[in-house]
Amino acid sequence: MTTVDRDQTHADAEQPRPAAGPRPLPLRVAAPLAVAAGLALLVAFPPYGVWPAAPVGVALLAAAAHRRRLRAGAGLGFLAGVALFAPLLAWTNLHTGYLPWVLLSLLQAGYLALLGAATAWVSPLADRARWRWAPLTGLLWVGQEALRDRTPFGGFPWGRLAFSQGDSPLLRLAALGGAPLVTFAVAVAGGLLVTAGWRRWNGDGWRSPRRWRPVAALAAGAVLVCASGLLVPVGRAGGGATATVAIVQGNVPRLGLDFNAQRQAVLNNHVDATLDLAARVAAGAQPRPDLVVWPENASDIDPLRNPTAGARISQAADTIGAPILVGAVLAGPEAGQVRNAGILWRPGTGPDMAQLYTKRHPVPFAEYVPLRDLARMVSKQVDRVRADFVPGSTPGVVRAGPVVLGDVICFEVAYDEVVRDTVTGGAQLLVVQTNNATFNVAEARQQLAMVRLRAVEHGRPALMASTVGVSGFVAPDGRVSDATGFNTREVVVRQVHLADGRTLATRVGLWPEVLLAGLAVAALVAAAVLRRRERVVPG
Incomplete structure (x- = not known):
C-alpha cells in the first residue's frame, strides 16, 4: 500500500458514518405514552386540578406522534383523546345512559386524532430546527381547539387546555389574549419539555454529558413560560363603585x-x-x-x-x-x-x-x-x-x-x-x-x-x-x-x-386565535412543501 493509499484510508476512517434515518419512538413505547398523555391532561382539570400535568400531557402526545405516519399519529392522538375525554365527561352518563357519553367522548377524541396526525405531519419542520418544536406544538393545539370549539352544531369547548389552569400563573395571560393565548402558552411549555426530553433513537443515547446542557436550558424555558403569567397585571377593578x-x-x-x-x-x-x-x-x-x-x-x-x-x-x-x-x-x-x-x-x-x-x-x-x-x-x-x-x-x-x-x-x-x-x-x-x-x-x-x-x-x-x-x-x-x-x-x-x-x-377579541390558528395552517402547508422537496431530491 502506497503512502497515498494509507492517507486516503485514514481520511475515510475519520469521516462520520451516515446517521440512520429519523425514526419515531417504538410503537410499544408510543402507545402507552399516548394513553399517559390523556391521563396527564385529565388530572390537570377539576376536580383534580394538578395544572402542571397539562404541559406534561402535551409533551407526551407530541413525543408519541413525532415522525409517525399520518394514520399512526391519528391513532395515537385518538388514544390520548379517549383517555382524556371519557373520564372528563363521565358526568354526561349519570342520567342518560352510556351511549350519549360514549358518542360525545369519541367525537371529542376525534379532534385529538386530527392533532396527532398534524403533529406527525409537521415532524420534518421540527427535525430541521429543533427550536421550532415548541411553537409548532402551541400552534397546533390552538388550531385544534379553534376547530373543536365550533364544529359540529356550534362545537363543544369542554377540555380546552386554558380551562385547566385555574391555579396556574398562566391564567393571567388570559388578560392579554384570552383562552387561546393561555392554551398556546401551556402547549409551548409542553413543546419545550418534549424538546428537552427527546433522544435520537439511532443508538446514540445520552453518552455525552454535553447533551444535558440543552436539556437543562429547555426545561428551564418551560418553567419560565409557566411563570411568565406572573408578569401580567390582573385584578384591577374599575372606578371604585x-x-x-x-x-x-x-x-x-x-x-x-x-x-x-x-x-x-x-x-x-x-x-x-x-x-x-x-x-x-x-x-x-x-x-x-x-x-x-x-x-x-x-x-x-x-x-x-x-x-x-x-x-x-x-x-x-x-x-x-x-x-x-x-x-x-x-x-x-x-x-x-x-x-x-x-x-x-x-x-x-x-x-x-x-x-x-x-x-x-x-x-x-x-x-x-x-x-x-x-x-x-x-x-x-x-x-x-x-x-x-x-x-x-x-x-x-x-x-x-x-x-x-x-x-x-x-x-x-x-x-x-x-x-x-x-x-x-x-x-x-x-x-x-x-x-x-x-x-x-x-x-x-x-x-x-x-x-x-x-x-x-x-x-x-x-x-x-x-x-x-x-x-x-x-x-x-x-x-x-x-x-x-x-x-x-x-x-x-x-x-x-x-x-x-x-x-x-x-x-x-378573536384576533389572537385567528393569528395563531392561521399560523398553524401555515405550518401544515410549510410541512407539505418540505415533504415534497425531500421526495424529489435525488440520492
Whole structure:
C-alpha cells in the first residue's frame, strides 16, 4: 500500500458514518405514552386540578406522534383523546345512559386524532430546527381547539387546555389574549419539555454529558413560560363603585333528568331561601343586597304566563326589596318552542321585559335536537327534549339598577364570543346562571374554572349561581370566594367592586386565535412543501 493509499484510508476512517434515518419512538413505547398523555391532561382539570400535568400531557402526545405516519399519529392522538375525554365527561352518563357519553367522548377524541396526525405531519419542520418544536406544538393545539370549539352544531369547548389552569400563573395571560393565548402558552411549555426530553433513537443515547446542557436550558424555558403569567397585571377593578350581590342556591328535591318534575318545589325553594335572606336583612344580620341572582331553571314554570309562579317571584322581590335575576323557562315565539332566559324581576313592578336575556347558544341534543329522526335511531333519550329551545339574538347585557350585568347561561361560559359580547356591551359584573342538577360536582367545578378564566380575561368580577352548586364569587384575578357545597341549599352575600375598563384581551377579541390558528395552517402547508422537496431530491 502506497503512502497515498494509507492517507486516503485514514481520511475515510475519520469521516462520520451516515446517521440512520429519523425514526419515531417504538410503537410499544408510543402507545402507552399516548394513553399517559390523556391521563396527564385529565388530572390537570377539576376536580383534580394538578395544572402542571397539562404541559406534561402535551409533551407526551407530541413525543408519541413525532415522525409517525399520518394514520399512526391519528391513532395515537385518538388514544390520548379517549383517555382524556371519557373520564372528563363521565358526568354526561349519570342520567342518560352510556351511549350519549360514549358518542360525545369519541367525537371529542376525534379532534385529538386530527392533532396527532398534524403533529406527525409537521415532524420534518421540527427535525430541521429543533427550536421550532415548541411553537409548532402551541400552534397546533390552538388550531385544534379553534376547530373543536365550533364544529359540529356550534362545537363543544369542554377540555380546552386554558380551562385547566385555574391555579396556574398562566391564567393571567388570559388578560392579554384570552383562552387561546393561555392554551398556546401551556402547549409551548409542553413543546419545550418534549424538546428537552427527546433522544435520537439511532443508538446514540445520552453518552455525552454535553447533551444535558440543552436539556437543562429547555426545561428551564418551560418553567419560565409557566411563570411568565406572573408578569401580567390582573385584578384591577374599575372606578371604585361597589354593589352588594346575593346568590341564592335553592337546591332541588332530587338530582337527575327529572329534577324539574317538581317544578313548583324548585321555584318554592328559591323563593323561600330569598324570604329567609330578607328576614336576616330585617334583623340586621345581613346587608340588604342591591341585586339577587337566581340560577338557571329556578322557575321552569313560565312566570309570565302562570300567575301563581309570577306571584311567588314578586313576593320574593318585594320582601327582599331588590331586583332578582330569575333563571326561567319561557314560552317560545311559536308553539312547541321554549326559551332559556334570565329575566330581571323588580320589586313593586314585577318583570322588566326590557331586561330579558334569552340564551344565545342552546346545547344540541340537550336543549334542542338537530336531525331528530336520525338522533332517535341512536338513542330514544332525545325525546326527553319535547320542545326545542330557540336561541336569542342579543348579548346578555342586563341593566339592574346600580350594576350592569353580563349574563350568560350554563355552557355559554365556555364560548369566548358569548362572554366578550356582554363586556363590550357595558357589563360591569359577569353572571353565569347554571343548573347542575343533572350532573355532578366534578362538572360544576369544571364550569367554575371557566368562570375564573373569564374574570381574568375581561378584568371583571364574576359569579356563578347554580341550582345545586357549586355557586360562588370570582375576583378579577381569578380567586374564588364563598364557594358553596354541592346538593345543598345556601345563600351567599358579598360586596363586589364593579369594573368598567377593558383588558387587552377584550379589545383584541378573536384576533389572537385567528393569528395563531392561521399560523398553524401555515405550518401544515410549510410541512407539505418540505415533504415534497425531500421526495424529489435525488440520492
